[in-house]
Amino acid sequence: MAEPRNRYSAVSLVLHWGIAVLILVQILLITAHEATEGPLSREFVQIHKSVGLGILLLTLVRIGWRVANRPLPPPATMRPWEKLLATVTHRLFYVALIVLPLTGWAASSATGREIVFFGLFDWPLLPIGGGRDAARALMDVHELAVKALYGLLFLHVVGALKHQFLDRDDVLHRMIPLIPRRP
Numbered sequence: 001m002a003e004p005r006n007r008y009s010a011v012s013l014v015l016h017w018g019i020a021v022l023i024l025v026q027i028l029l030i031t032a033h034e035a036t037e038g039p040l041s042r043e044f045v046q047i048h049k050s051v052g053l054g055i056l057l058l059t060l061v062r063i064g065w066r067v068a069n070r071p072l073p074p075p076a077t078m079r080p081w082e083k084l085l086a087t088v089t090h091r092l093f094y095v096a097l098i099v100l101p102l103t104g105w106a107a108s109s110a111t112g113r114e115i116v117f118f119g120l121f122d123w124p125l126l127p128i129g130g131g132r133d134a135a136r137a138l139m140d141v142h143e144l145a146v147k148a149l150y151g152l153l154f155l156h157v158v159g160a161l162k163h164q165f166l167d168r169d170d171v172l173h174r175m176i177p178l179i180p181r182r183p
């Protein structure tokens, strides 16, 4: 009989860690933007927009992949509230990874600021108006979603550490195959 799967597929691993690294890149780009001035500073925002739209595309692929490939079942030792918290955190991650790029895209569209996708082509703007006021309101939601993302990441990492060091199950091995399975 085939052994049950004990880690995620290569596609799931690449999507999970690829998007995680791109989120880190986004934060570094904004930090660089805030630390500089002039054309260079604006260039960092341009790259931030392109990377953010890349995250949007990858997140849509990821959701499609997840619908087609059910995730591994949670360990039987997890209590119902732990399972619920994990599910809610994971779902809200997907919501944040859609809301963040959408609000950024919509804010640029509201003021008619062009988005040049990695210098390659003009990314289409959404057909919305509203000017600066609308853009400001959308960027408020962008910033709120950033805070939510940080909160989710905190819960997620605390949960991961709990699995590894308190529950001592193989949940981290599933997503980080470099971590050996427990005997």
Ligand code: HEM
Pocket: 023, 026, 027, 030, 045, 048, 049, 050, 051, 052, 053, 055, 056, 097, 100, 101, 102, 103, 104, 105, 106, 108, 115, 142, 143, 146
């Ligand atoms: C998952 C994708 C994204 C993440 C994680 C992200 C994250 C961030 C963060 C952390 C900030 C700083 C917020 C603050 O000052 O408190 C920011 C600002 C901003 N983001 Fe994003 N963002 C994403 C996607 C996008 C996209 C797709 C666009 C536009 C197409 C965009 C446009 C902007 C703009 C214009 C700012 C303000 C920059 C300034 O201070 O002038 N973002 N974003």
Ligand code: HEM
Pocket: 016, 019, 020, 023, 066, 071, 072, 074, 089, 090, 091, 093, 094, 153, 156, 157, 160, 161, 171, 172, 173, 174, 175, 176
């Ligand atoms: C911003 C960065 C991250 C995001 C957006 C993120 C998002 C997610 C999401 C949405 C899932 C659920 C997959 C699904 O069932 O659909 C997941 C699973 C997982 N993540 Fe992350 N993650 C991030 C960083 C991390 C880090 C830093 C760690 C390790 C310390 C980690 C460890 C895991 C593990 C072990 C799982 C598998 C849980 C299971 O098997 O049920 N993640 N992540």
